[in-house]
Amino acid sequence: MTIPFLDLKIQHQDLRSELTQAFNEVLDSGWFIQGNQLALFEQEYASYCNTKHCIGVGNGLDALHLILRAYGIGAGDEVIVPSNTYIATWLAASYAGATPVPVEPDLLTYNISAELIEAAITPRTKAIMAVHLYGQVADMDAINSIAGKYGLKVIEDAAQSQGALYKGRLSGGLADAAGHSFYPGKNLGALGDGGAITTNDDALADKLRMLRNYGSQIKYKNEVKGFNSRLDELQAAFLRIKLKKLDQWNQQRKALASIYQQGLQGLTSLTLPSVPEWADPVWHLYVVRSARRDDLQQHLQSLGIGTVIHYPIPPHLQGAYTELNLSPGSLPISEKIHAEVISLPLDPYLSIADAGRVVAAIRQFYA
Ligand SMILES: *Cc1c(COP(=O)(O)O)cnc(C)c1O
Numbered sequence: 001m002t003i004p005f006l007d008l009k010i011q012h013q014d015l016r017s018e019l020t021q022a023f024n025e026v027l028d029s030g031w032f033i034q035g036n037q038l039a040l041f042e043q044e045y046a047s048y049c050n051t052k053h054c055i056g057v058g059n060g061l062d063a064l065h066l067i068l069r070a071y072g073i074g075a076g077d078e079v080i081v082p083s084n085t086y087i088a089t090w091l092a093a094s095y096a097g098a099t100p101v102p103v104e105p106d107l108l109t110y111n112i113s114a115e116l117i118e119a120a121i122t123p124r125t126k127a128i129m130a131v132h133l134y135g136q137v138a139d140m141d142a143i144n145s146i147a148g149k150y151g152l153k154v155i156e157d158a159a160q161s162q163g164a165l166y167k168g169r170l171s172g173g174l175a176d177a178a179g180h181s182f183y184p185g186k187n188l189g190a191l192g193d194g195g196a197i198t199t200n201d202d203a204l205a206d207k208l209r210m211l212r213n214y215g216s217q218i219k220y221k222n223e224v225k226g227f228n229s230r231l232d233e234l235q236a237a238f239l240r241i242k243l244k245k246l247d248q249w250n251q252q253r254k255a256l257a258s259i260y261q262q263g264l265q266g267l268t269s270l271t272l273p274s275v276p277e278w279a280d281p282v283w284h285l286y287v288v289r290s291a292r293r294d295d296l297q298q299h300l301q302s303l304g305i306g307t308v309i310h311y312p313i314p315p316h317l318q319g320a321y322t323e324l325n326l327s328p329g330s331l332p333i334s335e336k337i338h339a340e341v342i343s344l345p346l347d348p349y350l351s352i353a354d355a356g357r358v359v360a361a362i363r364q365f366y367a
Pocket of ligand 1: 059060061062085086088089131157159160180181182183193194195
């Protein structure tokens with residue numbers, strides 16, 4: 001029997017009747033953009049994240065991009081980004097016209113290293129993007145305090161961290177604003193693309209509601225050159241159903257992660273995730289590091305166990321960023337992580353028994 005890396009069909013089978021009913025309701029309403037479902041989801045998600053506002057948008061990349069636009073960050077400005085992240089974080093800065101300035105991660109948590117941020121700040125720096133990679137929050141108090149000292153905005157990339165806690169406080173409400181992704185594979189995933197911004201900043205929320213909708217608050221009155229990036233009614237209706245399950249799903253992820261943590265303990269050639277005492281991660285991904293990563297992946301594949309590399313090539317070595325002239329070796333910590341990481345199967349519908357089989361297969365590889 002094979003263990004796929006992720007199989008969303010099982011989750012959707014479980015929710016099939018509720019999702020179908022939501023589909024029928026939206027279909028019958030005849031209203032597909034900026035309606036009641038979006039308004040309700042925005043209320044419910046803001047309340048979940050413990051923030052004043054939630055603004056639904058088309059996807060996670062747009063969420064991050066529009067936050068920068070709404071703050072007036074653009075050409076000539078610099079945005080500090082983690083060197084170790086999915087490329088979307090960098091692209092958000094580029095879309096706004098700003099330059100992403102990478103800062104290396106902590107090799108234990110894989111998140112941006114707060115101690116290294118200050119050295120990257122210049123008179124052109126306007127914001128810091130903090131990514132909560134793999135579902136574990138970055139050290140937000142340290143990041144916010146540096147930002148406070150230099151008058152910078154702090155934006156959370158919460159695409160992978162729905163429900164994660166930092167010192168008991170929820171991801172999405174830990175900085176000036178946060179971008180969320182509802183890409184299907186995320187902890188809270190739509191049946192297509194979707195995203196949102198959460199913030200306590202009233203003025204920012206007003207600007208974002210215009211920017212996502214052609215720069216318009218009143219129909220056919222366009223105050224600024226906006227974008228078309230809206231979370232549609234169907235996705236909002238599906239997300240409302242899934243949001244009710246999110247905490248339960250995250251608990252299941254934690255149970256599976258602890259099976260991996262305990263089962264894989266003591267393998268000296270394998271580096272397990274390290275969780276600072278202030279973090280309560282939601283395990284969007286369970287990522288281990290191995291110098292023999294590719295062999296390990298092949299071994300697991302031969303036993304029918306699916307794994308994925310998050311991510312194989314760091315943003316600074318992608319063709320998309322040749323303009324920055326960052327050669328191999330220029331960001332060694334991120335490069336080491338990219339060369340060694342492998343994500344094990346982990347989703348709320350993976351059984352405890354299957355997680356045990358993954359543990360046994362890895363132990364066999366190192367035996
Ligand atoms: C998924 C993801 C995004 C982008 O989200 P989309 O909805 O795919 O645009 C941004 N940042 C990180 C860290 C992500 O994992």
